[in-house]
Amino acid sequence: IAGITQAPTSQILAAGRRMTLRCTQDMRHNAMYWYRQDLGLGLRLIHYSNTAGTTGKGEVPDGYSVSRANTDDFPLTLASAVPSQTSVYFCASSDGSGVTDTQYFGPGTRLTVL
Amino acid sequence: KQEVTQIPAALSVPEGENLVLNCSFTDSAIYNLQWFRQDPGKGLTSLLLIQSSQREQTSGRLNASLDKSSGRSTLYIAASQPGDSATYLCAVSTGANSKLTFGKGITLSVRP
Numbered sequence: 001i002a003g004i005t006q007a008p009t010s011q012i013l014a015a016g017r018r019m020t021l022r023c024t025q026d027m028r029h030n031a032m033y034w035y036r037q038d039l040g041l042g043l044r045l046i047h048y049s050n051t052a053g054t055t056g057k058g059e060v061p062d063g064y065s066v067s068r069a070n071t072d073d074f075p076l077t078l079a080s081a082v083p084s085q086t087s088v089y090f091c092a093s094s095d096g097s098g099v100t101d102t103q104y105f106g107p108g109t110r111l112t113v114l
Numbered sequence: 115k116q117e118v119t120q121i122p123a124a125l126s127v128p129e130g131e132n133l134v135l136n137c138s139f140t141d142s143a144i145y146n147l148q149w150f151r152q153d154p155g156k157g158l159t160s161l162l163l164i165q166s167s168q169r170e171q172t173s174g175r176l177n178a179s180l181d182k183s184s185g186r187s188t189l190y191i192a193a194s195q196p197g198d199s200a201t202y203l204c205a206v207s208t209g210a211n212s213k214l215t216f217g218k219g220i221t222l223s224v225r226p
Contacts, residue, residue, distance in 0.1 A: 031212055041218070107157045
């Protein structure tokens with residue numbers, strides 16, 4: 001069982017380019033999340049999905065979009081990348097059970113926008 | 115808006131010491147509180163989850179406590195080892211959809 005996989009591992013991107021970060025989980029979890037982690041700011045939620053077909057905005061959604069066509073995949077798209085989107089991006093999933101819900105994290109994607 | 119604070123940002127201790135990592139949060143209406151470990155360049159690994167109705171959870175040398183009324187949690191690490199060196203993050207869930215609000219973490223270094 002792989003858990004959560006993310007691709008690419010790292011990427012250098014020119015400003016203005018479109019980029020999709022991929023996230024796949026094999027735990028059949030209902031809920032999935034995207035976070036960004038920045039030095040001094042910690043982890044912040046970008047978007048989330050409680051179940052396939054639904055998405056919601058987190059704390060820092062501007063400049064990002066997500067889709068949840070099926071249970072396993074939750075891609076994050078930067079339509080037109082800007083340098084402030086340079087960060088480490090983590091995908092996570094959970095079974096959505098509420099008070100006992102533990103989140104499982106992927107290894108992250110390190111993105112640099114020049 | 116929920117805010118989670120972890121102080122200090124970094125801690126260095128000699129091997130074998132028992133230590134306590136602190137976490138505070140502003141809104142006591144939480145579903146659960148979770149402690150994670152993050153090694154450099156890696157993702158987060160869940161250590162312990164304390165439900166809002168619980169006071170503590172234990173796993174091996176780790177013990178986490180929760181005082182909802184005062185907005186505090188502590189992670190106790192017994193007999194620390196160099197392998198415990200990592201960043202420890204506290205996070206609280208304040209909604210049924212399990213969204214987490216994270217503290218900025220405490221970077222622990224255990225000296226041999």
